[in-house]
Amino acid sequence: MSHDIRIVTEAELRRVVTLDLAIVDEIEAAFRALAGGTVVMPPILSMALEEAHGEVDVKTAYIPGLDGFAIKVSPGFFDNPKLGLTSLNGLMILFSAKTGLVECVFLDNGYLTDLRTAAAGAVAARWLAPETVTTAGVIGTGVQARLQIEAARLVRPFERVLVWGRDLEKAAACASDIAEATGVEAELCTDRETLVARSQLVVTTTPSRTPLIEPGWLHPELHITAMGSDQEGKCELAPGCLSAADLYVADRVSQCAALGELRAALDGRIAPEAPVELGQIIAGAPGRRSPADTTICDLTGTGAQDTAIASFVAGRLGDTGTVVRT
Amino acid sequence: MSHDIRIVTEAELRRVVTLDLAIVDEIEAAFRALAGGTVVMPPILSMALEEAHGEVDVKTAYIPGLDGFAIKVSPGFFDNPKLGLTSLNGLMILFSAKTGLVECVFLDNGYLTDLRTAAAGAVAARWLAPETVTTAGVIGTGVQARLQIEAARLVRPFERVLVWGRDLEKAAACASDIAEATGVEAELCTDRETLVARSQLVVTTTPSRTPLIEPGWLHPELHITAMGSDQEGKCELAPGCLSAADLYVADRVSQCAALGELRAALDGRIAPEAPVELGQIIAGAPGRRSPADTTICDLTGTGAQDTAIASFVAGRLGDTGTVVRT
Numbered sequence: 133m134s135h136d137i138r139i140v141t142e143a144e145l146r147r148v149v150t151l152d153l154a155i156v157d158e159i160e161a162a163f164r165a166l167a168g169g170t171v172v173m174p175p176i177l178s179m180a181l182e183e184a185h186g187e188v189d190v191k192t193a194y195i196p197g198l199d200g201f202a203i204k205v206s207p208g209f210f211d212n213p214k215l216g217l218t219s220l221n222g223l224m225i226l227f228s229a230k231t232g233l234v235e236c237v238f239l240d241n242g243y244l245t246d247l248r249t250a251a252a253g254a255v256a257a258r259w260l261a262p263e264t265v266t267t268a269g270v271i272g273t274g275v276q277a278r279l280q281i282e283a284a285r286l287v288r289p290f291e292r293v294l295v296w297g298r299d300l301e302k303a304a305a306c307a308s309d310i311a312e313a314t315g316v317e318a319e320l321c322t323d324r325e326t327l328v329a330r331s332q333l334v335v336t337t338t339p340s341r342t343p344l345i346e347p348g349w350l351h352p353e354l355h356i357t358a359m360g361s362d363q364e365g366k367c368e369l370a371p372g373c374l375s376a377a378d379l380y381v382a383d384r385v386s387q388c389a390a391l392g393e394l395r396a397a398l399d400g401r402i403a404p405e406a407p408v409e410l411g412q413i414i415a416g417a418p419g420r421r422s423p424a425d426t427t428i429c430d431l432t433g434t435g436a437q438d439t440a441i442a443s444f445v446a447g448r449l450g451d452t453g454t455v456v457r458t
Numbered sequence: 459m460s461h462d463i464r465i466v467t468e469a470e471l472r473r474v475v476t477l478d479l480a481i482v483d484e485i486e487a488a489f490r491a492l493a494g495g496t497v498v499m500p501p502i503l504s505m506a507l508e509e510a511h512g513e514v515d516v517k518t519a520y521i522p523g524l525d526g527f528a529i530k531v532s533p534g535f536f537d538n539p540k541l542g543l544t545s546l547n548g549l550m551i552l553f554s555a556k557t558g559l560v561e562c563v564f565l566d567n568g569y570l571t572d573l574r575t576a577a578a579g580a581v582a583a584r585w586l587a588p589e590t591v592t593t594a595g596v597i598g599t600g601v602q603a604r605l606q607i608e609a610a611r612l613v614r615p616f617e618r619v620l621v622w623g624r625d626l627e628k629a630a631a632c633a634s635d636i637a638e639a640t641g642v643e644a645e646l647c648t649d650r651e652t653l654v655a656r657s658q659l660v661v662t663t664t665p666s667r668t669p670l671i672e673p674g675w676l677h678p679e680l681h682i683t684a685m686g687s688d689q690e691g692k693c694e695l696a697p698g699c700l701s702a703a704d705l706y707v708a709d710r711v712s713q714c715a716a717l718g719e720l721r722a723a724l725d726g727r728i729a730p731e732a733p734v735e736l737g738q739i740i741a742g743a744p745g746r747r748s749p750a751d752t753t754i755c756d757l758t759g760t761g762a763q764d765t766a767i768a769s770f771v772a773g774r775l776g777d778t779g780t781v782v783r784t
Binding site for chain 1: 460463465467468469498499500501502503504505506507509510512514516518519520522527529531533534535538541543547548549551553555556557558559560563565566567780782783784
């Protein structure tokens with residue numbers, strides 16, 4: 133039985149879908165579903181290719197009510213920049229949840245992952261950040277530094293952005309890009325402690341393996357989203373931050389315990405007891421209790437987000453892409 | 459950085475590659491590599507979609523020395539036949555093992571899986587079956603019943619085939635197809651015990667959840683390859699068969715213990731001690747010690763086979779397929 137499969141390239145996807153509130157809402161719905169207990173989300177398949185300084189992760193989830201489920205493959209090959217290639221690439225495949233047939237192949241080179249990751253940051257900010265954010269700080273200078281700020285601004289219309297990066301030139305370029313994309317004042321901040329002190333919302337977006345934020349820097353009226361850690365060994369927050377905050381929230385506790393900020397806190401036996409998941413807060417669990425609270429959200433990235441964004445994009449495709457009959 | 463990706467459909471793949479000794483050799487090399495300890499092969503990612511009576515498995519492996527690695531997605535949706543669709547489908551993606559970039563997308567609907575699975579049966583027969591096989595028996599009547607016999611005949615030129623199936627009509631059709639494809643005499647056998655008694659090589663190819671072969675049926679000068687079980691709960695051999703045989707061989711012990719014939723034997727505490735892997739035998743571990751031995755090989759299917767067949771096919775493509783730039 134032959135059937136049609138739609139192949140869509142990164143350039144085509146960029147024409148069809150950009151970061152907006154509709155995506156944020158879609159990703160929020162995925163988190164809410166995840167908290168409902170009916171989503172099937174197996175552990176991440178992960179393979180290291182040490183010789184090539186590479187790794188590949190595969191994520192998936194089935195969300196009842198959606199017509200399809202995605203399988204997302206994310207290779208990261210960290211010597212690629214020497215070859216003029218980006219480190220992160222990959223594709224997403226959308227399958228029918230009724231027949232298992234391949235419906236779409238999104239040759240997105242990680243673009244949809246970028247969008248759904250930034251959207252998760254906006255969901256975290258929407259539910260956890262203080263109502264009033266005048267200054268947002270971002271640690272890191274890559275694609276996610278830019279996108280996380282763009283996404284957060286959809287839900288908290290701050291007027292100033294501070295950017296910290298190890299490389300001052302990259303941090304200045306990132307600030308300039310953010311100013312251009314969002315129209316807000318954005319500037320380099322050479323000291324992380326100052327950045328945290330001046331911000332009500334901080335997003336960490338690095339692959340760091342040593343903490344970048346110390347517990348003593350936490351202050352009232354602050355939310356931190358740590359989205360960089362997605363592997364054993366990575367860590368952006370000193371483990372003490374998690375219990376120093378009034379509330380620690382995981383995207384998925386089992387993943388954060390293995391790959392996120394929670395891991396080091398568990399190792400050090402200073403982890404918050406019974407951490408709550410972002411989806412549970414969306415579904416009604418207690419979140420921020422007062423404007424003065426300090427909150428932390430730990431994002432490792434879930435297959436549910438991949439299925440949500442792939443389904444969303446499929447609905448917007450029209451006749452974009454190339455149809456192959458197989 | 460845009461790059462080219464080759465999209466190849468099932469029909470195109472069928473024109474480029476069919477079951478032959480070259481594939482058997484390639485799969486044998488993958489098993490040998492797997493025994494060498496340098497292959498990286500993570501556990502299978504598996505997701506059940508109970509509402510849809512479906513499941514999806516993802517397999518992968520990195521084999522040092524090959525330029526690429528495959529990620530294979532196999533959905534099985536068992537209500538599909540009611541819709542006129544096949545239950546098993548899926549695709550394989552070949553990535554560069556140096557950069558992680560997608561090189562080929564094989565929209566094969568499971569065709570390459572069929573080939574690499576049959577080829578593994580031939581590897582098992584080559585290394586484990588008695589030198590002289592005059593009669594081969596096959597239990598099951600699906601695609602693999604046909605392909606396993608075709609593949610085994612590449613390494614053991616038997617002259618007679620016996621086919622057993624629950625559905626007599628399907629078994630007769632399968633025997634007729636085998637006779638046509640291989641030129642050997644092939645006939646229906648309505649009794650499994652008789653089939654085993656008359657054969658020197660038996661291949662079981664069913665999704666059975668109850669044993670189809672009893673320990674008392676084992677006899678000298680016999681090799682059995684059980685390739686149907688690939689999930690918890692499936693089982694083609696009564697667990698006592700494994701210790702009743704002179705030699706039990708797994709494709710991958712960790713997988714067979716969870717998904718293969720070994721699982722029930724372990725549950726019943728009658729498993730063979732320290733089972734050996736097929737790759738270890740290829741690499742020199744003791745296998746069949748005399749023509750009179752009774753041997754069993756348990757095949758659950760490995761990501762190493764997927765990487766091997768995808769790499770092999772890529773080398774044969776020429777300008778087959780459609781190139782998409784992304």
